[in-house]
Amino acid sequence: MQVLVTGGAGYIGSHTVQKLLDAGYGVVVYDNVTTGFREAIPVGAELIMGDVRDKLMLSRVMKDKKISAVVHFAAKLIVSESVEKPLDYYENNTMGALALAQACIENEVGMVVFSSTSMVYAGAEVSYMLTEISPTSPSNPYGQTKLMSELILRDCEKPYGLRSVCLRYFNVAGAALDGKNGQRTKNATHLIKVASEAACGKRESVGIFGTDYPTEDGTGVRDYIHVEDLAELHVLALKYLNDGGRSEVFNCGYGRGFSVREVIDAVRKVSGVNFKVVEQPRRAGDAVYLVADSSKIRKAFSWTPKYDNLELICQTAYNWEKR
Ligand SMILES: NC(=O)c1ccc[n+]([C@@H]2O[C@H](COP(=O)([O-])OP(=O)(O)OC[C@H]3O[C@@H](n4cnc5c(N)ncnc54)[C@H](O)[C@@H]3O)[C@@H](O)[C@H]2O)c1
Numbered sequence: 001m002q003v004l005v006t007g008g009a010g011y012i013g014s015h016t017v018q019k020l021l022d023a024g025y026g027v028v029v030y031d032n033v034t035t036g037f038r039e040a041i042p043v044g045a046e047l048i049m050g051d052v053r054d055k056l057m058l059s060r061v062m063k064d065k066k067i068s069a070v071v072h073f074a075a076k077l078i079v080s081e082s083v084e085k086p087l088d089y090y091e092n093n094t095m096g097a098l099a100l101a102q103a104c105i106e107n108e109v110g111m112v113v114f115s116s117t118s119m120v121y122a123g124a125e126v127s128y129m130l131t132e133i134s135p136t137s138p139s140n141p142y143g144q145t146k147l148m149s150e151l152i153l154r155d156c157e158k159p160y161g162l163r164s165v166c167l168r169y170f171n172v173a174g175a176a177l178d179g180k181n182g183q184r185t186k187n188a189t190h191l192i193k194v195a196s197e198a199a200c201g202k203r204e205s206v207g208i209f210g211t212d213y214p215t216e217d218g219t220g221v222r223d224y225i226h227v228e229d230l231a232e233l234h235v236l237a238l239k240y241l242n243d244g245g246r247s248e249v250f251n252c253g254y255g256r257g258f259s260v261r262e263v264i265d266a267v268r269k270v271s272g273v274n275f276k277v278v279e280q281p282r283r284a285g286d287a288v289y290l291v292a293d294s295s296k297i298r299k300a301f302s303w304t305p306k307y308d309n310l311e312l313i314c315q316t317a318y319n320w321e322k323r
Contacts, residue, residue, distance in 0.1 A: 002026040002066050003238065004109075006052050006100065007073030008045065009036030011183045012115065012172055015231040016071060018042040018181065023235050028065045030058070031074065037184050052096035058103040069111035069241065071234055072100055075145070078189060079119070079285065082142035089141045090148075097149035105160045111241040112164040113234050116150055118223075118253070118290045119143030120168060129293035132168070132249050139285040150249065157247045165237040165245070170223035170253035170292045172230055174313040175320035182320030183227075191263050192224065192314055196321035199271035206275060208260050210282035215289070219260035223253035223291040226307035226316070236301040250300065253292025254308045263310070270315040 003020055007013040008029030013036070020027050027045040030052070041047055050057045052074045061067070075093045076082070082089040097114070104112060121130050122137035138144045156162035173192035175182030183193050197203045211218040233252055240248075258266075268274055297303055307313065 001068045001242070002028060004028050004030055004062060004065065004067045004070045005045070005073065006030045006070065007036065007075065007115070009033050009038060009041050009047065010073055011185055012169070012227055012230060013073040014040035014042065014181055015176065015227045016073070016234045017045045019231045019235050020071070021045060028061065028067065030061060035076070035185065040181060040184060042181070053092070053099050055099040055103050058099060059106050062103055062107040062109055067107070067109050069113070069238055070100065070104060070109060071113045071238070072097065073115045075115065077142060079140050079142050080189070080283075082140055082145070083285065086141035089145045093145035094148045097152050101152055101156050101162060104162055105156065110161055110163060111238070112153060112162065113237045113241070114149060114153055114164055114166045116146045116166045116168045116249070117143060118168055118170045118251070118292065120147040120150065121290070128289070129255060129291050130251065131293040132251055132296055139287065154247055163241055163245070164247045165241060166249045167233060167237060167252050168249065169230060170225055170251070170290060172227055173224050173317055174226040174228065174307065175316040176228060177316060179319060179323060182317065191260060192267065192317045193321075195264055195267035195275070196271070196314070196317045198275035199267055199273040199318055200321045202321070204276060205278045206264060207278050207280050208264070209280050209286060211279050212282070213288045215259055217259050217261045220286060221257035221259050221289045221291065223255065223257055224263070224310060224313055225253050226305070226313050229305045229307050233297065233301070233303065236303060240301060248300070250297040251292040251294050252297060253294050254305055255292055255294045256308070257289060257291040258310055263314070266310050266314045267318060270311055271318045
C-alpha cells in the first residue's frame with residue numbers, strides 16, 4: 001500500500017515515515033521543505049517537492065504513485081506568527097487541507113490521517129483533562145486553521161466517502177532512541193527543544209512566560225508526548241481506517257501534566273547544566289492547563305505508550321541536540 005505523507009520532511013512527519021516503512025508501507029513524501037529538511041527523510045521513502053495548496057500537482061502525484069491513503073502533516077505551526085500573519089496561516093493550512101481533500105476525492109483516495117492539535121480546545125482555567133467532546137474554541141489563528149481543516153475532513157465522509165482520523169497532538173517532544181532522528185526545527189518555540197538548546201549552549205536562556213497562573217508553581221501545565229509514541233499512533237490510525245473505521249477525532253497525549261518549571265528541572269537534571277531561566281509576563285492566548293484525556297485512543301487502538309516518562313523524553317531531546 002502506497003501512502004502519501006505531506007510534511008514528511010518535518011519533525012513528526014519524518015519519525016512517522018520511518019514507522020510506516022518499518023510497518024511495510026510504501027511511502028512518498030510530499031513537502032516544500034519550508035521548515036522541513038531533506039536529510040530528515042528516512043532511506044526508503046521518495047521525496048516529491050511540492051506544495052499542498054497545488055491541487056493539480058497533488059492530484060497528479062496521487063494518480064502516478066497509486067496512492068491509497070494520506071497522512072497530512074504539512075502546515076505552519078508557530079502560534080505567535082499566526083497572530084501576526086493570520087492570512088498566511090489560513091492560506092497554507094486551511095487551503096492546503098481543502099486542496100488535499102479535493103485531490104483525494106478526485107483520485108478516490110479514501111483515507112486521511114490528519115495532524116491536529118490541542119490548540120483547537122478552548123483550554124482550561126482549572127486542572128481537568130480535555131476529552132474529545134470538550135468545547136473547541138481556539139484562542140489563535142493557528143488553532144482555527146486546524147479546527148477548520150478537521151471540519152472540512154469530517155464533512156467529506158458522507159457525500160464523498162473520504163474517511164479521516166484527526167489526531168489532536170498535545171506537546172510533542174523527544175527524539176528517536178537510536179539517535180538517528182530528532183527535532184531540527186529552526187528558531188523553535190517548543191519548551192523541551194528550547195531548554196535542550198540552552199543546555200547545549202546554543203541559547204543564552206530559557207523564558208518562562210507567566211509565573212502567576214493558578215497552578216501549583218504558577219507556571220502553565222502541558223501534556224508532553226514522545227515523538228516515537230506519536231509516530232506509532234499514525235500507523236495504528238492508518239490500520240484503523242484500512243480496517244473500515246469511520247471518521248474519528250482522538251486526543252494524543254499521556255493524560256499527565258507537567259509545569260514549565262518541572263520540565264526545565266528535568267532538562268537541567270538530564271543534562272547536568274544549570275542554564276539560565278528568565279521569567280517573563282504571560283503571553284496572550286496561552287492556556288493554563290492543556291492535558292489530554294487519552295482514554296478514547298487507548299481503547300480504540302489498544303494503545304499502551306512506550307515512552308511515558310518525562311526524563312526519558314528530555315534525555316532523548318538533549319542527546320539529539322548535543323549530537
Ligand atoms: N510539534 C508539535 O508539538 C505539534 C503539536 C500539535 C500539532 N502539530 C502538527 O503536526 C504537524 C507537523 O509538525 P512538526 O512539528 O513536524 O512541524 P515541521 O515544521 O517540522 O513540519 C512541517 C512540514 O510541513 C512542510 N510544509 C509546510 N507547509 C507546506 C506546504 N504548503 N506544502 C508542502 N509542505 C509544507 C514543511 O516543510 C515541514 O517539512 C503540523 O501539522 C503541526 O500543526 C505539531
